[in-house]
Amino acid sequence: MTSYIPNTEEDQKEMLKEIGVKFIEELFNSIPQNLRLKTDLNLPSSLSEMELVNELKGLSGKNANLDEYVSFLGAGSYDHFIPALVDHLSDRSEFYTSYTPYQAEASQGFLQATYEYQSLICQLFRMDICNASLYEGATALAEAVILAHSVNHGTKVLVAKTLHPEYRQVLTTYIKKTLDLSIIEIDYENGVTDLTKLEEKISKDASCVVIQNPNFFGCLEKVNEIEEITHQVGSLYIVSVDPISLGLLIPPGDYNADIAVGEGQALGCKLNFGGPYLGIFTSKRKFLRKMPGRMVGETTDKKGRRGFVLTLQTREQHIRRERATSNICTNQALNALRAAIYLSTLGEEGLAQVANLCLQKSHYAAKRIYQIPGFEPTFTSPFFKEFAVRCSISPHKINKLLWNNKILGGFDLGRSYPELENSLLFSVTEKRTREEIDKLTLLLGDIA
Amino acid sequence: MREPLIFEKSRRGRRGCSLPEYDVDEENLEKLIPKKYLRQSGLGLPQVSEPDVVRHFVRLSQQNMGVDTNFYPLGSCTMKYNPKVNEGIANLPGFTRVHPYQPQVGVQGTLRVLYEMEKLLCEISGMDSVSLQPAAGAHGELTSLMMIKAYYEDKKEHRDTVLVPDSAHGTNPSSSHLCGFRVIEVKSNKDGEIDLNDLMGKMSKRVAALMLTLPNTLGLFERNILEVSKIIHDKGGFLYLDGANLNALLGIVKPSDLGIDIMHFNLHKTFSTPHGGGGPGSGPVGVKGRLAVYLPVPTIKKDKKGYYLNYGRAKSIGKVRSFYGNIEVIIKAYCYLRSLGKEGLKKISHNAVLNANYLMKRLKKYFYLPYNQPCMHEFVLSAVDGKMKDVRALDIAKRLLDFGFHPPTIYFPLIVKEALMIEPTETESKETLDAFVSSMIQIRKEIKEDPSVIRQAPHNLSIGRLDEVKAAKELKLRWEEKESGD
Structure with missing residues (x-):
């Protein structure tokens, strides 16, 4: 018997007696005999806890981890500081061993935390409403486009080429296989969406315009001008934002975005080789009944005490089935909890300071790198915490050398943008020290 | 307070x-x-x-019940114990402090776990290939339906319909609709299984797939599974398995032997990863050979130099999320499977089914059991039997909270009125099950003697029954500055 199963042989006997059968196998009689496996599965033998830990520790040691390597890599997944209390609190097993709070009275803790998450995100984004979370940034964006289509039935989607390449790929998969809309990519000029091209391509049948700010290159989009162009023809304005940047940058509610989504990993979630992350989804209040996913609302009990429940469940699959606004059931609640704890901890001053540290350090790094012969800015548009560098040597070679010096270099933009084949995208968060940045520039200087 | x-x-x-x-x-x-x-x-x-x-x-x-604090028999959710060693391992910096774009030579440990996890799931299910990318069961469903759609587009067959039994999880029709399919419901027969005549009448060359849950949400195995499979396959459709209830079948049957062509797993149900208050989960997709080319990119491959992510797949549906999946969840599930090994896996299903049948046998003396036959890992009682004095399943659920139990699932299956769907899992002891039975007997007594106690429940928590109608009417979905006290 494994330690996860309490039943002893004695227990089993008593239970079988109560049921009125002799052997456990008899309980499986509804499965036709010829379909049942005659032999054990071909799996490895069971491991004790000690053996398991030894083996998996060994495997984890085969990874290079960012406690040992200094990271200048971002591109949608960021090495931000996580205060110790985030782990401590989200590791409370009353939280993490619970499930979707269908029975509100048994889940007031998580429901209130989720309500606080929704509120914190609304404050930060300056948007009206926020749901309880979606899977991650790219699928949150795809859901936004699906929502936009359900509002105006437009037949095409205008997507900035400066949107994260993987988000564009996910969007393409979703849109091709669900709504079958045409996706039109808008080119960029000096690292930001080309407004002339956008004006050329936009028309009344455009369901929405999708941008990212700061965009994939780290550059700041002309959000107000894009808003005007978008709303002039009645399309919806969808923005994917880096929540950390909003400690400093204009929030989507202030430039009249209709739907604002984002990857919430930076808010206290670990890198984890890409997941689990956090899909943030906010919108204007008028789209409330079309919102995908779960939402927590405030109410009272009979004595008038404040409490929280899942609300507007009639939008959801377990009630509305094929007429639901989305198919999402399991979301990323624990990551939303981490984000709520993170935002509460950093608070008003802390998050602004984190954002400013990112800004100052990345600009320091950029200045130093651009001073090295053979390295120049790919773009000159304003940027937040990431910047592209055009290199005279192959990015692959540079990253290899940095890696050998325990530095994780930038994202090779040529991977996703053939026209930028000699550019590296560096990311500098508040965690990077001047010493680390100087070491990076020193090494780059040596290569050049 | x-x-x-x-x-x-x-x-x-x-x-x-x-x-x-x-x-x-x-x-x-x-x-x-x-x-x-x-x-x-x-x-x-x-x-x-x-x-x-x-x-x-x-x-x-x-103010939150979890598996670590309370018995949590939430049907169809498999709320089993979440082993702590897996939490510790998944939290090693060697796993958590890894960037998704760092050189693959520096991620060999994680890639190996993923590669081997795919192989384990293939062996358990009999599928030929697995993608670990989907973030949840419903995401796995959507990914699968996209692959099925891609297959028929390739074959230039016009198939616009998905069949879904009336006992199915809500995600099945909802995912089908999202993927642009027409949904047709297949009726259950009096035994709670798929009505073969109804299925035959609705099966046609327009049908892309039947989405089947096994055991179904009544906790019953479809005894006519081979006939079901034949009806679907004869007309060229795919048989899809919603793997939410796989906990009953580990090492007992292989889905591939039942004619399943494509399926999803719920690592957060069957393979013990914590449900996290609603997520993160993980919903890998497994397929038989002819669908494998459509799996999302990247897949994980191995050559002489080691493990790597393979993007070169012409027919792939593309990417269904950023990066590669809910890796931390997958690592925990991998640890679980390695702990159990071939010796332990079957015992999981044996004891899950034993616990469910024991609980059902004891409870059916007091509550109405609409489908009265041996169950698999869960069973469904009904609060509608004429003697219940207008006490609803919801009321019983709320009263259970007073006794320190998380209630069963009450929102489905839709084919049982006032359903109480109970899944004890294998990680509960006989004493816990007996204590639950005692409370249910007490509730039955209260229904007879003083039903208002039930209708007003809960009484012993920090909050009383919450007004959901008010919440939906007022729609207060966030805190706003003006209501602040200071």
Whole structure:
């Protein structure tokens, strides 16, 4: 018997007696005999806890981890500081061993935390409403486009080429296989969406315009001008934002975005080789009944005490089935909890300071790198915490050398943008020290 | 006592963490970024000290039932014990502090876990290939339906319909609809299994797939599974398995032997990873040979140099999420499978089914069991039997809270009125099951003697029954500044 199963042989006997059968196998009689496996599965033998830990520790040691390597890599997944209390609190097993709070009275803790998450995100984004979370940034964006289509039935989607390449790929998969809309990519000029091209391509049948700010290159989009162009023809304005940047940058509610989504990993979630992350989804209040996913609302009990429940469940699959606004059931609640704890901890001053540290350090790094012969800015548009560098040597070679010096270099933009084949995208968060940045520039200087 | 909102604890000037001083020269903000791009308002975030944050969230945690605190027989959700060793392993910096774009030579440990996890799931299910990318069961369903759609587009067959039994999870019709399919419901027969005549009548060359849950949501195995499979396959459709209930079948049957062509797994149900208050989960997809070319990119491959991510797949449906999956969840499930091994896996299903049947046998003396036959890992009682004095399943659920039990699932299956869907799992002891039975007997007695106790429940929690109608009417979905007390 494994330690996860309490039943002893004695227990089993008593239970079988109560049921009125002799052997456990008899309980499986509804499965036709010829379909049942005659032999054990071909799996490895069971491991004790000690053996398991030894083996998996060994495997984890085969990874290079960012406690040992200094990271200048971002591109949608960021090495931000996580205060110790985030782990401590989200590791409370009353939280993490619970499930979707269908029975509100048994889940007031998580429901209130989720309500606080929704509120914190609304404050930060300056948007009206926020749901309880979606899977991650790219699928949150795809859901936004699906929502936009359900509002105006437009037949095409205008997507900035400066949107994260993987988000564009996910969007393409979703849109091709669900709504079958045409996706039109808008080119960029000096690292930001080309407004002339956008004006050329936009028309009344455009369901929405999708941008990212700061965009994939780290550059700041002309959000107000894009808003005007978008709303002039009645399309919806969808923005994917880096929540950390909003400690400093204009929030989507202030430039009249209709739907604002984002990857919430930076808010206290670990890198984890890409997941689990956090899909943030906010919108204007008028789209409330079309919102995908779960939402927590405030109410009272009979004595008038404040409490929280899942609300507007009639939008959801377990009630509305094929007429639901989305198919999402399991979301990323624990990551939303981490984000709520993170935002509460950093608070008003802390998050602004984190954002400013990112800004100052990345600009320091950029200045130093651009001073090295053979390295120049790919773009000159304003940027937040990431910047592209055009290199005279192959990015692959540079990253290899940095890696050998325990530095994780930038994202090779040529991977996703053939026209930028000699550019590296560096990311500098508040965690990077001047010493680390100087070491990076020193090494780059040596290569050049 | 009710805990205030974190915003209500805010006092100007408090802060919850310390950050380093600037070690680079701080430049004037507007020199770096034009003013029009800068935030003009405050952030609107709370100002609280570190102890404030800690006490707040610890108190909230104390107002939450989890598997670690209470019996949690939420049907179809497989709320089994979440082994702590798996938490520890998944939290090793070698796994958590890894960037998705770092060189693959530096991720060999994780890639190996993923590669081997795919193989384990293939062996358990009999599928030929697995993708670990989907973030949840419903995401796995959507991914699968996209692959099925791609297959028929390739074959130039027009198939616009998905069949879904009336006992199915709500995600099945919802995922089908999202993927652009027409949904047709297949009726259950009096035994709670698929009505073969109804299925035959609805099966046609327009049908792309039947989405089947096994055991179904009544906790019953479809005894005519081979006939079902033949009806679907004869007309060229795919048989899809919603793997939410796989906990009953581990090492007992292989889905491939039942004619399943494509399926999803719920690692957060069957393979013991915590449900996280609603997620993250993980919903890998497994397929038989002819669908494998459509799996999302990247797949994980191995050659002489090691493990790598393979993007070169012409017929793939593409990417269904950023990066590669809910890796941390997958690592925990991998640990679980390695702990159990071939010896342990079958015992999981044996004891899950034993516990469910024991509980059912004891409870059916007191409550109506609409489908009265041996069950698999779960069973469904009904609160509608004429003698219940207008007590609803919801009322029984709320009263159970007073006795320290998380209630069963009450929102489906839709084919049972006032359903109480009970799944004890294998990680509960006989004593716990007996205590649950005692409470249910007490509730039955109260229904007879004083039903108002049930209708008013819960009585013993920090909050009474919450007014959901009011919540949906007022739609207060966030805290707003003006309501702040200070």
